[in-house]
Amino acid sequence: MEILSPVWPSGGAVRPPKRRPHTLAGARIALVDDNLDVPFTTRLEELLQERYGAGVRRLVKPSGTAPSPRELIDEAAGCDAAVVGIGL
Amino acid sequence: MDLVSERLSIEDYDEAVELFYERHWTDGLPVVLPTPRRVAAMIEHAGRDPAESLGPVPPKGGEATVEKLAINAVMGGCLPAHFPVVLAAMEAMLDPAHNLNGVLQTTHMCVSLVIVNGPIARELGFNSRDGVFGNGYRANAAVGRAVRLACWNLGGAFPWDTDRSTLSHPAEYAFCIAEEEADNPWPPLHVERGCPPGSDAVTVFACEGPHSVFCYGTPEEMLHVLTDSLCALGNNNVHVLGQTLVVLNPLNAEEFARRGWSKDDVRRYLWEHARRRVADVRACGAIHEQFRKMERDAGRYPLRYDLDNPTTRVPVTARPEDIHIVVAGGRSYFAAVLPGWGGFGGFAVTRPVRR
Numbered sequence: 001m002e003i004l005s006p007v008w009p010s011g012g013a014v015r016p017p018k019r020r021p022h023t024l025a026g027a028r029i030a031l032v033d034d035n036l037d038v039p040f041t042t043r044l045e046e047l048l049q050e051r052y053g054a055g056v057r058r059l060v061k062p063s064g065t066a067p068s069p070r071e072l073i074d075e076a077a078g079c080d081a082a083v084v085g086i087g088l
Numbered sequence: 089m090d091l092v093s094e095r096l097s098i099e100d101y102d103e104a105v106e107l108f109y110e111r112h113w114t115d116g117l118p119v120v121l122p123t124p125r126r127v128a129a130m131i132e133h134a135g136r137d138p139a140e141s142l143g144p145v146p147p148k149g150g151e152a153t154v155e156k157l158a159i160n161a162v163m164g165g166c167l168p169a170h171f172p173v174v175l176a177a178m179e180a181m182l183d184p185a186h187n188l189n190g191v192l193q194t195t196h197m198c199v200s201l202v203i204v205n206g207p208i209a210r211e212l213g214f215n216s217r218d219g220v221f222g223n224g225y226r227a228n229a230a231v232g233r234a235v236r237l238a239c240w241n242l243g244g245a246f247p248w249d250t251d252r253s254t255l256s257h258p259a260e261y262a263f264c265i266a267e268e269e270a271d272n273p274w275p276p277l278h279v280e281r282g283c284p285p286g287s288d289a290v291t292v293f294a295c296e297g298p299h300s301v302f303c304y305g306t307p308e309e310m311l312h313v314l315t316d317s318l319c320a321l322g323n324n325n326v327h328v329l330g331q332t333l334v335v336l337n338p339l340n341a342e343e344f345a346r347r348g349w350s351k352d353d354v355r356r357y358l359w360e361h362a363r364r365r366v367a368d369v370r371a372c373g374a375i376h377e378q379f380r381k382m383e384r385d386a387g388r389y390p391l392r393y394d395l396d397n398p399t400t401r402v403p404v405t406a407r408p409e410d411i412h413i414v415v416a417g418g419r420s421y422f423a424a425v426l427p428g429w430g431g432f433g434g435f436a437v438t439r440p441v442r443r
Contacts (some may be wrong), residue, residue: 005094006241008150038385062330065190
């Protein structure tokens with residue numbers, strides 16, 4: 001008997017991650033604000049900038065419980081590293 | 089019919105069933121085997137293009153093509169006549185307002201409930217009466233399971249992986265009811281939500297399992313117990329609003345209507361009275377407070393409530409219309425409340441059934 005697969009074929013190459021920055025000083029860091037804890041995210045942004053000298057690009061996501069819009073992901077991907085969310 | 093899914097040749101029925109377990113292609117129960125003949129019959133009945141996609145199913149993004157949905161519908165036990173209901177339910181679940189990505193992966197126990205309205209419910213034998221959330225009816229079971237299997241196989245949120253539901257509930261196997269429209273004095277859910285009277289539609293809403301409400305007597309007595317049940321402190325709604333569902337049985341609805349209460353009257357009363365004092369809510373602990381503040385910071389919690397005042401009485405939803413009311417079940421003493429996920433999503437979405 002013949003049966004059909006119920007799953008979507010997995011495919012597409014996974015891109016290798018970027019090389020990890022040697023230092024945060026001067027690095028461009030995407031900080032995805034997922035709206036789950038705004039004061040925490042703000043404090044993290046301050047620390048990254050003031051203590052470590054990183055250049056922070058804060059990207060605000062409409063909701064912490066829904067995926068990031070494609071444009072946001074693309075913008076984050078253009079940085080040297082990214083903080084993509086805060087787990088709760 | 090041009091079906092593009094991978095084909096597997098299996099000699100033995102038992103071997104085929106076991107293959108689905110080995111590949112994690114089933115939810116833990118055996119399936120009806122999706123042969124090309126069964127799948128083609130499903131698609132032909134719906135008159136849809138097998139390649140048409142309703143969109144990617146989160147989180148892993150498998151495309152909900154008509155072909156893949158038909159395969160999962162066969163596996164769940166659907167007849168071809170059930171398939172248009174499955175398609176409508178999937179369309180509704182994939183609407184961004186439902187936030188299926190979050191629903192399928194949250195630590196909360198919500199599951200997308202499928203509510204069927206219109207003549208198709210009676211024609212296909214969906215149960216809307218005694219034991220409506222229970223077993224015994226093929227249409228409820230097969231359509232409910234087909235939708236869950238589609239999420240399983242195309243979305244790929246597994247409980248050992250990214251489905252982080254802390255406890256979940258048995259509705260993960262199937263969660264589908266019909267509204268009782270014949271023994272119901274009020275307009276049905278889909279008509280309230282903009283569909284023409286007499287049309288067929290499906291509404292999805294992500295919620296907990298039904299909480300029993302001993303609800304019998306005068307409208308005032310019924311409302312007294314319903315309001316208390318709606319604002320239990322364990323509900324997400326008390327802390328972060330969102331939407332909630334009340335299921336009244338036909339006898340409840342008849343008694344309300346006989347005393348002159350419309351569905352909207354009941355809804356408004358529930359919204360105005362199902363409230364908790366901020367002091368009670370605060371006593372739940374810091375994490376609840378933190379979530380509420382997050383929602384407020386994100387602009388999802390209306391600022392008209394003074395959360396710094398312990399005597400403020402906060403509602404379970406931001407607006408009365410976020411309390412959904414459905415009539416179903418036997419003519420007896422019990423109603424149910426099904427709290428939602430809160431302001432994070434799982435919101436009700438209605439789609440017409442195309443047949």
